[in-house]
Amino acid sequence: MRKISFTLLLWCPALLYAQQPVQYVRPIIGTEKMGHTYPGATVPFGMVQLSPDTDTIPYELDGKYNPDVYKYCAGYQYTDNTITGFSHTHFSGTGHSDLGDFLIMPTTGPLQLNPGTADHPENGYRSRFSHANETAEAGYYKVKLDDHNITAELTATNRVGFHQYTFPAAGDAHIILDLVAGIYNYGNKNVWTFVRVENDTLVTGYRQTNGWARTRTLYFAMTFSKPIKKYGHRNYANDVYKGFWRKFNQSENFPEMAGRQIRAWFDFDTKAGEQVKVKFALSPVSTEGAQNNLAAEIPGWDFDAVKRQSQDAWNKELSKVAVQTIRPDDLINFYTALYHTYLSPTTYMDADGAYRGLDQLNRRAEGFTNYSTFSLWDTYRALHPLFNILQPQRNADMVRSMLEHYNQSVHKMLPVWSHQGNENWCMIGYHSVSVIADAIMKGNVKGYDAMQALEACANTARYKPYDGLEWYMQLGYVPEDKNGSSVSKTLEYAYDDWCIAQVAKKLGREDLYNEFIKRSLNYRNVFDPTTGFMRPRLSDGQFRKEFDVLSTHGQGYIEGNAWNYSLYVPQYPADMIAMMGGKKQFTGHLDSLFTMHLPDAFFAETEDITREGIIGNYVHGNEPAHHAAYLYNWTDAPWKTQERIRMILPKMYKPTADGLGGNDDCGQMSAWYLFSTLGFYPVCPGSTEYALGSPAVRSASIRLENGKTFSLETIDQSEQNVYVKKVVLNGKTLNRPFIQHEDIMNGGKITFYMSRKPAK
């Protein structure tokens, strides 16, 4: 790592932009334990995520949950010693699993069509590998497959994965296309698979699954750089008898394969050092779409050129933010976090705009990019607000994509957790409305109609059959005896309702404002003054007797306990603080959260995070308390926000494979890091206000899409000087620890005066 001169850079911002930030990206960060990131090749918001899988799922589980598979949500675990192959779709940082489509594996030696086991890779097509022979960069991945003596390299464009395999001399070189392989916690999800060998270099097909996405079909077109010598397949499913197909030998050189569980193989002769390349294009609508994507994005066979193109795309996006860090490692943390935030939502359409809608119809995106992979319970908090600064055009298209989802929804609901033409209904709330409100309130309305968006929000919030919503609308809270996780739902519905009210107010819809501003106060209905916590309430109006403020299970919460979740009133922190006993008492309460000692059992039962993801009782590895450290800003001790942020950052984000304390959750964890590192955070998306914390860089510069630049500089910054003495915005000293969205978007300069001592 080059050491960068502070003074030089301060005066030469141009140099900062020339840094080729790709060099600081370490896709390997988060691939060990709970990060659930993947190390493979992709481009910003790309449809293809071509990445090695070290294990995926057992062949058949008949729908039973397999806890061992949880750690393979992204297909790869750093501590594994074998690679099963390279598949083309991966979530980044999720806590549920799907995808892992179209696993390709090059092998030598006798043909083996089963993956084998990690203990005995020699019994299958998988291979041992070593991290010493592994390179993972933004847009590029390389590994030596020891068992086959093959060097595999991967790169990608938006819709095409590009494989380059360097073979030894072999008369039995195979490339396996495994359509049985896939990622899913509940066994094999295949509904149908189909493969056509169109000619001796082109293969097309599709895979239809019933996984986390209930009804998903993904199409492909793959092409080889040299002609196939012979090919074949085996169907591992006991499919229904298929008429008169017996008249052919279907297992070899039969160009049309179909069945529920297909593994196909393609054979080649190779000379020593010969490269066999594979271009593998995806499409959400058809094999024809995939072929068009292939032709449009990678017409030739120059692997290095495509790698450069992919990394150029990363440099372009990453260099929009230039930073000068305190420690060299922070450059790695910063650009890797930025990289992680640009992995999803993912493009979900062909080069010509065609995609499969939620209604299973083939649609065409006209005038916008259609995105998918909306992990909204996570990402409404900081990721989409980050996009309103760094990627406003893309974020507007994401809003547009959510509205198209709404139009196609038979429920007439905006997405909850959606991917690839499916709603998986994961987690709670209707946080699309937060993303939409945040965009509208921040003036990021492009390519969609704000009033229609408001209607969509209101209708979504009124869909009674959804998750206790009818009770909520009737009683003002979700009763725990009728619908679990009732406190979490009540709090989040109330926040979402506030978002709708803000938009209604802005657009002059008083009727809707009145309807939803009233609902936004519903958090009050689950506050129990006797305990000082939000508490599950029953349909008879009483609080439930049993109440464990530490447990995250069965206590009316989800992915959080009463300590963490009771703080969730981002729309009215002052009111919440008053309700909880006033500023002083609340400050002490918050201190306890961060400092209390808990029994080991607590850590064992907390989901989705490592023990390192918890500080005291503060759970950073899950999202509900992501705004918590900033709440001191509403007390008399904003310096405690500064202290906590600077304490959380290095603890929770490390430049190592196990450096993430919890699931990255499609970039939400990384977005928290980026905001907090830059010194401000959107405590309440849907408002235009950011709470200030303590920047953890020496300086930063954000090149905005509107052509303006927002610069941040620090005075007396150091690892010890975590407190902010004074903040000057465009020459004016701020008298409260908040800035507005327009302060950023208008360009300008913010200066933080740092100190070793808190400004009490």
Added chain:
Amino acid sequence: MRKISFTLLLWCPALLYAQQPVQYVRPIIGTEKMGHTYPGATVPFGMVQLSPDTDTIPYELDGKYNPDVYKYCAGYQYTDNTITGFSHTHFSGTGHSDLGDFLIMPTTGPLQLNPGTADHPENGYRSRFSHANETAEAGYYKVKLDDHNITAELTATNRVGFHQYTFPAAGDAHIILDLVAGIYNYGNKNVWTFVRVENDTLVTGYRQTNGWARTRTLYFAMTFSKPIKKYGHRNYANDVYKGFWRKFNQSENFPEMAGRQIRAWFDFDTKAGEQVKVKFALSPVSTEGAQNNLAAEIPGWDFDAVKRQSQDAWNKELSKVAVQTIRPDDLINFYTALYHTYLSPTTYMDADGAYRGLDQLNRRAEGFTNYSTFSLWDTYRALHPLFNILQPQRNADMVRSMLEHYNQSVHKMLPVWSHQGNENWCMIGYHSVSVIADAIMKGNVKGYDAMQALEACANTARYKPYDGLEWYMQLGYVPEDKNGSSVSKTLEYAYDDWCIAQVAKKLGREDLYNEFIKRSLNYRNVFDPTTGFMRPRLSDGQFRKEFDVLSTHGQGYIEGNAWNYSLYVPQYPADMIAMMGGKKQFTGHLDSLFTMHLPDAFFAETEDITREGIIGNYVHGNEPAHHAAYLYNWTDAPWKTQERIRMILPKMYKPTADGLGGNDDCGQMSAWYLFSTLGFYPVCPGSTEYALGSPAVRSASIRLENGKTFSLETIDQSEQNVYVKKVVLNGKTLNRPFIQHEDIMNGGKITFYMSRKPAK
């Protein structure tokens, strides 16, 4: 039945056309035993065949063959006492099964979602019925469902089935949509099913199956004449866990259902005599396509108007041939046969031309109607030749459809047996080439290029991996030790090759003519002079020792024995006769075929036909010998052709439910009846010649698409006067028992002088 005056009609042909031939159509003919026809509602060549099913398949058979299901190829058996419901797709007359999509059943009383059994219909949704309360007409079907006290009426347009249910007073009226039900010999074929309740009268969805068609998806849109009160579904499959769907009660009023085995129900309140109507549209490409078809074809709710429209369409097509018969019943036989020939091939595209190709891509038919359901081993013989007279435009579009299949085929082969975007490879040969040659030789080239068609034929005939073809090309015959049914294949390939040669000659492609005319002689390679039969030969050149000339199993034949199949050299009857010992010996041989006495075991093992489908050793219920009775025309005893034809006609075609002696085979059996009844037959499709037999009508008149009329009259016709003394064509006496295609298509008149005595 009205008795029709012969003399009146002879002088008033206009009256004949005004007969409303629909009145003579009895769709019930062939629904008992082996006919495998269906009694329900459809229009000529329609995509929807809305028909009652009396039983279909057991719920799960795990791919094992269920012989009991064979008789339900068309879903309905006349001797059954219960109806399970009304499904929208049916083959007519096939010996293999598929389709039976989207079974609808109206019920009253407690909701029952399983069909129950024939013995205990009260345990399920099915109902008893009686033929006394049943009406089956062309385009209309009506039945009383006794167990539910509901009168069901059905009619159809091309792509929409129209149900009219007259309910009793009921607070528990149900309409069940069973996506589990279907027709297939090998157990439940469902791959996936999907249902969306779009609003309180509109439901859409699809069903994907792996049956005889390996990968078939059919989409629907159904609409009710009154709003649904409530609805729900049950998934009978043990599908993989579906994420967070648990947060809804999915079983009731949840508008999006998916899974492998869905049965949905829709509830209504009904008053006594209230009619609830259902319009059910199909599409091969999407639910949107189905909705468009629905709107295009049945915008309103007037059931009687649609019924009239459907029957008008039938009258229009049926009245192109006017006949005056000898017996009144023959009017029924004739128009029912004509009806049966117009049932398939079936339309396979949306109103806007969209259809799913063999390559699983959505295609659009531009300038032609895309057809499917090509049972070519059967229908090349007489059905397509019949279409070249009665339906030349449709037949040209069928050729075009086959060429599009070829273009989409990864094998680059024309269809063998194809339906709904799938090739099922059933039976043998590549008889598309016969259909194409017949069309080209008869000048019916519209909307396709003859030279391209020739190339497609030649490439199909050269696809080596297909069914022994590589051996055939190498040895001049298919060796039985390498590929079964070798004699049948050799004979049919040789005939098909002759067809290609004729087209090549006509188009001036000498290279192709030489290649294929040589192959057309390959029948000689399997003739065994020592036995006088075609005989299985081995790859070493020897005839196989074991040889049973009566058996149809394992003797080198399929659906025929050596007696029947050895006559299969339609391209060179004279050469065959010479090879078999000359005219005299051959005449005796043919006599034996029709008159020999056979043991009962013979009948038991013959496929697809009843005992009544066999005359002596002549098997009319299967196709290979359909031309046999006409072969006397090449001997010195054409009068024996006349005698046999007039003997076969009344034996094999009766106006009763069990009136067909074998599978109608998509109209081939009926086409044989029509040609033979009209006095001529296309012994060798691909030539322009018809062999004359003995007409079984008093007179006939064919209104051709080209505006001309071809009339047939008889002199001294009677049931006894089966011999033809003289034939006069447009005033000229014929000197041989053959006419040419142009003799018909130029219009004119043929007169048969009949006699009680043969013209020896």
